[in-house]
Amino acid sequence: MRKWFITLGGALIAWGLFWPTGTQALKAKPSLPAPKSIHIASGILQPAAFQDKLQQYIGDKLHTLSSQKGFENWNNAEIHITTLGPGTHGWLVLLTQRGIDVGYLVITADDSGMLKLAEYGRGGTSLFSPVKLYASMLQQELIPSNMSYTDFRSSPTYQSERYYFSALQSLWKVTVSGAGGEPWFLDGKTGEILPLTMKDLKAVIPAKENPSKANVKLSQPSSLLLPTFDPYARLPWVKKPALTYENFEDVQKRLNQRDKIMYTAEYWDRSIRYVFPVTGYESRPDETPYLIVEQDGLRYLPFHSVSEQGKFYKSS
Structure with missing residues (x-):
């Protein structure tokens, strides 16, 4: 049975006062x-x-x-x-x-x-992958076309920071040294440019978890992985009411029946809508259950978080 050992660099001096960087x-x-x-x-x-x-x-x-x-x-x-x-x-x-x-x-x-x-x-591209950030900025002509990945990573001109407010509020902030003006903001998973400013970031109120849902843990392990589908083939959030799920077991039942379920949520003062196909779930004893969504790879998101912040729809 394989075990893991991880050595961490840096130091923590005081909680909330200093965190290791790099x-x-x-x-x-x-x-x-x-x-x-x-x-x-x-x-x-x-x-x-x-x-x-x-x-x-x-x-x-x-x-x-x-x-x-x-x-x-x-x-x-x-x-x-x-x-x-x-x-x-x-x-x-x-x-x-x-x-x-x-x-x-x-x-x-x-x-x-x-x-x-x-x-x-x-699978696919990891969240906050520096390779994806480089490829996206190159594609969107935010950096010179002849700049290599190595040069991009070592360049003092482009300073990147990772911001994680919640699963669907994860983004890169890229500052161009000496350029002035607003930095660029790119989605932490896809690398797409987001229409945000520093004012938007400062206005973020971290999502509060509902303790009654956050503390739900299942006694039996279970998992399911379904084929993905195009969530934009139909637009149920435009003309259909959202599905009502009281708990994880309700979603689990739908997925076990092979229903095509979509998840959608709006962020940043409703300026950005995320839409994902729900392709399964994963639950382990004494842990919070996770829903699986497809976004250039599989993302496992805590059910209590996504259920509080967005809505579910049946695709067909």
Whole structure:
């Protein structure tokens, strides 16, 4: 049985005061202490203690997921960990093989310091993939056509930051040194330009979770993965009422019947609408259930988060 060991660089001096920055490429090693419940209290923390807890949490999640069908290539992946921010109390874990994305995790922490798996994904393009950012900016003629990926990553002219407010409010902020004016904002998954300004970012109010839904955990493991479909073939949100789901089991039942379910949500003062085909679900004992949506790869999103922030429709 494969286990994980992750070494983290940087230091945490005080919760909410200073967070480690930068990215460090890491290799999975066959050692990890037995997983345990982790709670990081507010206040001053010893850097070593914090790193051990974060290491153990990430290692536990990687160990669990890599043993599941479809995640086998995570076992030999190179791991890259970077902070999300600024001020969002989160970490991005990117997994690659020979420079190709194979998956990702987003770990966040609440005000009390409790860590949680905000989302994860596999296949296609990973969330916040720097390769995708480069390709998108090249395609949209935001950078010179003759600029290589290596030059882009090392250039002091283009400074990129990852912002993660929620699963569907994840974006790149790219600042051009010496250019003045507003920075560019690009979707964290697709790399598409978003019509946003710094004023929009400052106005973001983090989504509040409904405790009654956030704490729902199932006792039996279950999973389902269905073929994807074109969510724009029909536009049910235009002329049909949204489906009403009281709980995860309601969605699970629909998907088990092979219904084509779509999920849609509006963000940024309703200026951007996201539409996804729901292609399955994943639930593990004593963990929150996740819905699977297709967006250039599979994204596993906590059911309680998406159900609070958007609506479901039947495609056919």
